[in-house]
Amino acid sequence: MKKLVLAAALTAAASTAFAGAPAEPIIEAPVIVEETQSSSGGIILPLLILIAVAAVVAD
Known part of the structure:
Protein backbone atom coordinates (compact mmCIF):
# COMPACT_ATOMS: atom_id res chain seq x y z
CA MET A 1 0.00 0.00 0.00
CA LYS A 2 2.86 2.39 0.81
CA LYS A 3 4.42 1.80 -2.61
CA LEU A 4 1.13 2.52 -4.35
CA VAL A 5 0.70 5.81 -2.47
CA LEU A 6 4.33 6.74 -3.15
CA ALA A 7 3.97 5.92 -6.85
CA ALA A 8 0.77 7.97 -7.06
CA ALA A 9 2.42 10.94 -5.34
CA LEU A 10 5.46 10.82 -7.65
CA THR A 11 3.24 10.50 -10.71
CA ALA A 12 1.19 13.50 -9.65
CA ALA A 13 4.33 15.55 -8.99
CA ALA A 14 5.88 14.56 -12.33
CA SER A 15 2.73 15.28 -14.33
CA THR A 16 2.45 18.83 -12.97
CA PRO A 46 29.45 80.69 -26.18
CA LEU A 47 27.90 84.15 -26.60
CA LEU A 48 27.73 84.64 -22.83
CA ILE A 49 31.37 83.57 -22.50
CA LEU A 50 32.36 85.95 -25.30
CA ILE A 51 30.53 88.85 -23.60
CA ALA A 52 32.19 88.00 -20.25
CA VAL A 53 35.66 87.90 -21.85
CA ALA A 54 35.00 91.19 -23.65
CA ALA A 55 33.91 92.78 -20.37
CA VAL A 56 37.09 91.60 -18.63
CA VAL A 57 39.33 92.81 -21.47
CA ALA A 58 37.56 96.20 -21.59
CA ASP A 59 38.45 96.93 -17.95
Whole structure:
Protein backbone atom coordinates (compact mmCIF):
# COMPACT_ATOMS: atom_id res chain seq x y z
CA MET A 1 0.00 0.00 0.00
CA LYS A 2 2.86 2.39 0.81
CA LYS A 3 4.42 1.80 -2.61
CA LEU A 4 1.13 2.52 -4.35
CA VAL A 5 0.70 5.81 -2.47
CA LEU A 6 4.33 6.74 -3.15
CA ALA A 7 3.97 5.92 -6.85
CA ALA A 8 0.77 7.97 -7.06
CA ALA A 9 2.42 10.94 -5.34
CA LEU A 10 5.46 10.82 -7.65
CA THR A 11 3.24 10.50 -10.71
CA ALA A 12 1.19 13.50 -9.65
CA ALA A 13 4.33 15.55 -8.99
CA ALA A 14 5.88 14.56 -12.33
CA SER A 15 2.73 15.28 -14.33
CA THR A 16 2.45 18.83 -12.97
CA ALA A 17 6.12 19.50 -13.61
CA PHE A 18 5.80 18.57 -17.28
CA ALA A 19 2.25 19.80 -17.84
CA GLY A 20 3.11 21.97 -20.84
CA ALA A 21 5.82 23.71 -22.76
CA PRO A 22 7.26 26.78 -21.07
CA ALA A 23 5.83 29.98 -22.50
CA GLU A 24 8.12 32.47 -24.17
CA PRO A 25 8.81 35.45 -21.91
CA ILE A 26 7.19 38.70 -23.01
CA ILE A 27 9.84 41.40 -23.24
CA GLU A 28 8.58 44.92 -23.72
CA ALA A 29 10.63 47.42 -25.67
CA PRO A 30 12.19 50.14 -23.52
CA VAL A 31 10.66 53.60 -23.76
CA ILE A 32 13.13 56.19 -25.01
CA VAL A 33 12.39 59.79 -24.10
CA GLU A 34 14.40 62.48 -25.82
CA GLU A 35 14.34 66.04 -24.63
CA THR A 36 14.09 68.56 -27.41
CA GLN A 37 16.25 71.65 -27.46
CA SER A 38 15.59 74.93 -29.13
CA SER A 39 17.66 75.74 -32.20
CA SER A 40 19.51 78.52 -30.35
CA GLY A 41 20.36 76.32 -27.35
CA GLY A 42 23.92 75.65 -28.48
CA ILE A 43 24.85 79.28 -29.22
CA ILE A 44 23.78 80.99 -25.98
CA LEU A 45 26.61 79.72 -23.78
CA PRO A 46 29.45 80.69 -26.18
CA LEU A 47 27.90 84.15 -26.60
CA LEU A 48 27.73 84.64 -22.83
CA ILE A 49 31.37 83.57 -22.50
CA LEU A 50 32.36 85.95 -25.30
CA ILE A 51 30.53 88.85 -23.60
CA ALA A 52 32.19 88.00 -20.25
CA VAL A 53 35.66 87.90 -21.85
CA ALA A 54 35.00 91.19 -23.65
CA ALA A 55 33.91 92.78 -20.37
CA VAL A 56 37.09 91.60 -18.63
CA VAL A 57 39.33 92.81 -21.47
CA ALA A 58 37.56 96.20 -21.59
CA ASP A 59 38.45 96.93 -17.95
